[in-house]
Amino acid sequence: MTILVTGIGELVTNDPTVADGPLGVIPDAALVVDDGIVVWVGPATGAPDADDRVDVGGRAVVPGFVDSHAHLVFAGDRAAEFEARMSGARYDGGGIGTTVAATRGATDAELRARLAGLIAEMRRQGTTTVEVKSGYGLTVEDEARCLRLAAEVTTETTFLGAHVVPAEYAGRADEYVALVTGPMLDACAPHTRWVDVFCEPRSAHAFDGDQARAVLEAGRDAGLGLRVHANQLSAGPGVRLAVELGAASADHCTHLTADDVDALAGGTTVATLLPGVEFSTRSPYPDARRLLDAGVTVALATDCNPGSCFTSSMAFCIALAVREMRMTPAEALWCATAGGAAALRRPDVGHLAPGARADLAVLDAPSFRHLAYRPGVPLVHALDLPI
Numbered sequence: 386m387t388i389l390v391t392g393i394g395e396l397v398t399n400d401p402t403v404a405d406g407p408l409g410v411i412p413d414a415a416l417v418v419d420d421g422i423v424v425w426v427g428p429a430t431g432a433p434d435a436d437d438r439v440d441v442g443g444r445a446v447v448p449g450f451v452d453s454h455a456h457l458v459f460a461g462d463r464a465a466e467f468e469a470r471m472s473g474a475r476y477d478g479g480g481i482g483t484t485v486a487a488t489r490g491a492t493d494a495e496l497r498a499r500l501a502g503l504i505a506e507m508r509r510q511g512t513t514t515v516e517v518k519s520g521y522g523l524t525v526e527d528e529a530r531c532l533r534l535a536a537e538v539t540t541e542t543t544f545l546g547a548h549v550v551p552a553e554y555a556g557r558a559d560e561y562v563a564l565v566t567g568p569m570l571d572a573c574a575p576h577t578r579w580v581d582v583f584c585e586p587r588s589a590h591a592f593d594g595d596q597a598r599a600v601l602e603a604g605r606d607a608g609l610g611l612r613v614h615a616n617q618l619s620a621g622p623g624v625r626l627a628v629e630l631g632a633a634s635a636d637h638c639t640h641l642t643a644d645d646v647d648a649l650a651g652g653t654t655v656a657t658l659l660p661g662v663e664f665s666t667r668s669p670y671p672d673a674r675r676l677l678d679a680g681v682t683v684a685l686a687t688d689c690n691p692g693s694c695f696t697s698s699m700a701f702c703i704a705l706a707v708r709e710m711r712m713t714p715a716e717a718l719w720c721a722t723a724g725g726a727a728a729l730r731r732p733d734v735g736h737l738a739p740g741a742r743a744d745l746a747v748l749d750a751p752s753f754r755h756l757a758y759r760p761g762v763p764l765v766h767a768l769d770l771p772i
């Protein structure tokens with residue numbers, strides 16, 4: 386069945402072949418969907434007939450956001466840790482243990498309900514593709530369980546057994562890495578597309594470059610794609626390791642050297658920026674301009690998690706990217722859609738050219754610019770099409 390979506394005041398396609406500029410913006414547009422796939426876009430005056438019709442009343446339509454970095458399988462919250470940070474405490478990843486304890490103690494039904502609630506919260510705010518990591522189980526059984534639950538809601542599942550060294554392995558990080566790269570990987574590989582590691586040699590809780598390499602190479606050998614939590618708290622080996630191993634994405638990139646930027650510019654790894662984390666940990670923002678001006682492909686994501694950043698709002702991250710990281714509104718929207726799709730190596734999402742999934746986000750506003758222009762206002766939601 387075909388559906389004509391019409392009355393689009395401004396359509397962002399992210400297809401530079403349909404209109405000038407990377408966003409491929411068509412004013413007064415229409416779009417035809419067939420069986421969940423975009424089959425036609427163009428000016429409304431030239432729209433073909435369809436079986437059904439949805440009129441969005443002059444609103445702007447953009448590709449649904451692609452949130453390529455989120456930690457949504459967990460129990461409990463860490464509002465007290467946030468409050469302490471706002472009084473001067475530093476974030477070092479140590480609070481992850483609190484969420485691990487709560488997650489291990491939760492039932493499947495409790496974790497599933499929390500996860501479904503967050504996915505619905507994201508969809509209400511325009512996010513139509515989301516990556517979901519494990520990383521709060523940190524036993525063979527709990528990591529596999531978290532990934533099984535994640536796989537119920539997304540194909541973009543990520544094994545993050547190497548999030549931190551859990552308390553029962555304190556002082557025995559190499560033994561824990563052997564568990565992660567051995568029995569834990571074996572149990573998790575059937576439920577995950579990606580493997581990730583928190584590479585942060587200066588953190589007492591996370592992993593150094595050699596340990597991160599071991600985790601990534603084991604994941605790669607098991608057929609998984611690679612992602613890295615890199616250079617969040619300090620400059621370190623994470624970004625260069627990600628590029629060297631051909632990771633799809635190096636995430637955070639808060640502290641970058643010139644060598645890191647050169648490596649990203651010369652490789653295929655997307656730099657995923659998570660400005661909600663800098664906001665929520667009161668840290669300096671990454672130098673997005675330097676990355677963009679060097680020609681690096683950049684993605685924006687929420688990093689939604691109970692510790693370093695508990696926002697599910699891509700619109701908020703776009704506003705931060707524009708105000709705090711000096712992106713243009715167009716760059717920020719591209720990074721939150723096509724950039725996220727590149728970070729997940731998903732050619733079917735993040736744009737609205739014919740052949741793409743019909744993942745549409747509608748703004749209660751005439752232009753995509755309002756995403757940053759009206760910060761904190763709930764303007765954007767995912768469009769549910771009649772089937």
Ligand code: NIG
Nearest residue numbers: 481583614688690691692693
């Ligand atoms: O991406 N840095 C490591 N992991 C998460 C935070 C997880 C937590 O604090 O619970 C992040 O910031």
Ligand code: FE
Nearest residue numbers: 454456614688
């Ligand atoms: Fe993260």
